[in-house]
Amino acid sequence: MYLTQGLHRMLQMNPAALATVFRGRRRSYGELAARVARLASGLQGLGMQVGDRVGMLGLNSDHFLEYMLGTWWGGGVLNPVNIRWSVPEIVYSLDDCDTRILLVDDNFLHMAEGIASMAKVRPVLIHAGDGPAPAGMLSLEQLIHDSAPIDDMARGGxxxxxxxYTGGTTGRPKGVMQSHLNLWSSAVGRMAEHNITPNTSVLHVAPMFHTACMARVVTQVIVGQPHVFVPTFDALDVLRTIESEKVFDILLVPTMLQAMIAHPDFGKYDISSLKRLTYGASPIAAPVLERALELMPGIEFQQGYGMTETSPVISISGSENHSAAGIANGRVRSAGRPALCVTVRVVDEAGIEVPRGTVGELIARGPNVMLGYWNRPEETAEALRDGWMHTGDGAYMDEDGYLFIVDRLKDMIVTGGENVYSAEVESAVAGHPAVAACAVIGVPSEQWGEAVHAVVVLKPGLEVSSEEVIAHCRQRIAGYKCPKSVDFVNALPISGAGKVLKRELREPYWKDRKHGVN
Known part of the structure; x- marks a missing residue:
């Protein structure tokens, strides 16, 4: 199967159906397909051959979808650029996989010349905006207009x-190679298990360079649903768009969900059209989820767990776990059961499956598992052993096959010989009424080896002491798990995908140490 197949299907079935909505601009599937076929031709005219990489640096938009489908239609390979990276980081990713065409939207024009001049091979720059192209750049609109449509190369399998490219938590970012089959099988497996409703709008809020949103986009293309885009997350913009476009389905990172339900105007907008909300990409604090369920009754909540290397879904926790029964039996805290076509195990350091209820490393196998890391054979061999993707996540499975993710193994804090999982401590800290957000890390301790340390953002106008936060935690978790110290900050460092950058929080504590946290 190939990832442009859904576009052909809609051309046969209903070319007049709504395909994209962005800032008042609306296009049908027939119009989208025509632009994609011409863009593919234009990219080939600029030198793109089968298997060549094409990058895009831009916020969410209909142009981003055209970039994805046009590159695939013309036989190319996507290299979506992380919008939070600096110029040198972007140049590294372009050079690493020899990306020679780069689309840039209006939000990042100030970086374009710096990127082009630093790259080993200067990429062809295409302006993916609505105004005239700046000097030294081609116009996306002109390229589409001037290029004759071509037949789909129909690369697949x-x-x-x-x-x-992964975030690069250790060393240089790695390029995760995803095949058409990887992305297609993950989408179809998810659709088979959790019904997708045709002719209903899906709002793309999470960044499109990220695997979670890309997977959602692929799903909507296969089904032929309308895509509604907002450039980036803004709680008020999201609420307005849900109301105006009658959005049915949305994917949010937990930090986005938290900001949305905490917005003072949350109750002023009609979001009754919203029937499904999927969250994922990072852990969610229990108080945030409980508040969301309380404020949004009648909405089907789902959690998706996975990673870029699994394209991305490993398991899904459905609405049954977000019900009163799911809360009562504790499965609201699970990551659900393995998705269709995905096999998982929880293993010890020797790779032997551990008993149910025992924490080990979660590994996964299936058609969704990546081809490997670009030009990184040793790291590929380390991650993919005997066909199993080693996630690096600590987890356990209960007797009924539900997965519970306790932490990233590297985020596990070993204090006084006891393992402490930061996600559990974060949930306890977040339950304090004055806490808006928090992150828990391990810091050096002469006495304990590592000590539990909390970094807290307070709600506007509220104050609380370190001692009060620690006392609050002692009522909820074991004493050895509680923070030994607390810092208060105005904001946590957040990646473009909405994840807390714990390496930045750890760095001041460990920079002069020979050994970092476990």
């Missing part, structure tokens, strides 16, 4: 579809 194990052909490379995208190279998505």
């Amino acid at each position: 194990n052909d490379l579809a995208s190279i998505m």
Whole structure:
């Protein structure tokens, strides 16, 4: 199967159906397909050959979808650029996989020349905006207008579809190679298990360079649903768009969900059209989820767990776990059961499956598992052992096959010989009524090896002491798990995908140490 197949299907079935909505601009599937076929031709005219990489640096938009489908239609491979990266980081990713065409939207024009001049091979720059192209750049609109449509190259199966660079938590970012089959099987497996309703709008809020949103986009293309885009997350913009476009389905990172339900105007907008909300990409604090369920009754909540290397879904926790029964039996805290077509195990350091209820490393196997890391054979061999993707996540499975993710193994804090999982402590800290957000890390301790340390953002106008936060935690979790110290900050460092950058929080504590946290 190939990832442009859904576009052909809609051309046969209903070319007049609404395809994209962005800032008042609306296009049908027939119009989208025509632009994609011409863009593919234009990219080939600029030198793109089968398997060549094409990048895009931009916020969410209909142009981003055209970039994805046009590159695939013309036989190319995506290299979506992380919008939070600096110029040198972007240049590294372009050089690493030899990306020679780069689309840039209006939000990042100030970086374009710096990127082009620093790259080993100066990329062809395409302006993906609505006004005239700046000097030295081609116009996306002109390229589409001037190019004759071509037939779809229809690359699929194990052909490379995208190279998505990981955040680079240790060392240089790695390019995760995802095939057409990887992305397609993950989407179809999810659809088979959780019904997708045709002719209902899906709002793309999470960044499109990220695997979670890309997977959602692929799903909507397969089904032929309308895509509604907002450039980036803004709680008020999201609420307005849900109301005006009668949005049915949305994917949010937990930090986005938290900001949305905490917005003072949350109750002023009609979001009754919203029937499904999926959250994922990072852990969610229990108080945030409980508040969301309280404020948004009648909405089907789902949690997706996975990673870029699994394209991305490993398991899904459905609405049954977000019900009163799911809260009562504790499965609201689970990551659900393995998705269709995905096999998982929880193993010890020797790779032997551990008993149910025992924490180990979660590993996964299936058609969704990546081809490997671009030009990183040793790291590929380390991650993919005997066909199993080693996630690096600590987890346990209960007797009924539900997965509970306790932490990233590298985020586990070993204090006084006891393992402490930061996600559990964060949930306890977040339950304090004055806490808006928090992150828990391990810091050096002469006595304990590592000590539990909380970094807290307070709600506007509220104050609380370190001692009060620690006392609050002692009522909820064991004493050895409670923070030994607390810092208060105005904001946590957040990645473009909405995840807390714990390495930045750890760095001041460990920079002069020979050994970092576990």
